[in-house]
Amino acid sequence: MALSREEIARYYHIPISQATRKFNIGVSLLKRQCRKLGIKRWPSRKLISLQELINHFKAEHGDAQPQEYTREIITRLLKEKKKVEENPNYQLPKNIIQLRKRSFKARYKKRKSMGLKLAITNPREENEPTPLEIIYPTNEKDYEELDDSYDGDCDKQD
Template sequence: MEDAYRKSMEGNGEKKPNQGCDGVEKGTKMQGRRGGGGADKKVLTLEQVSQLFSMPIKQAARELNVGLTVLKKQCRKLGFQRWPYRKVKSLETLINNVQELGKDTEKVDGHMTRAVVVMLEQTKKMIEERPAMVLDDNTKVLRQACFKENFKRKKLIGHGPCSGMTLLSDVDH
């Protein structure tokens, strides 16, 4: 009698007692499903990842063809907690600023500018090798000096915060 009941249950599309809502037996892993934890997990090396430090982490995950969470977990396994894109971008901007500001003083201290640029490029390479590295104080001071200098230049040119505004005292009532 039970055999007849079981066969009738299989034939009419009803769920078996240990089936999930999608008709798949509970406890079996399906390919292509989230949380499957298959053997096809991608292991990333520092060399693969470090080539992409100059782009945001979402874009890097797309380039590596992995999910954002997978990339973050692999980065933690490789020994760094934060994606160094902003640090690398800051150094690239600092190198450009030093070169730009160095053009003005090239005759006076041109060799000094070149030495600073070389030092910054070495720091950038070291970050690509060891992303958890902290910038030294000299680099931070130089970055702050470049920010100040650029701000002064913009203010002199007229791109400051009040450049397009007229003062109330200048307006005739």
């Protein structure tokens, strides 16, 4: 089965395993066909990452009109996404990669601080154990006492 570059390009935005289901072929066969067409690596992760970055900058301002520099960033990201769609072997510029890293780090810190805020606003009850204490109890009452009077059959062999 020979696939054209245009047929394959329609599915760049989804993972390769899902794309193979659309073509009703195996992953190895699609990869082999991509290599014949000069596609070294399936570009879905790169495209998804760029789209998440675009969504991040759009969501940053909500319904309000984004500032000029934000519009420029979104426009540049859309251009880079288009270049990847046209040429899946396209290497993203270092400044876009750096922007992606910074954005990810900012979202991570925001999620982490939200978790701390939730922990502060929803304090545990005094006797309620933490999840770590449930896994590793620290008080002796949670442990079962072992009976030392075990008579194993192997001890009484004559």
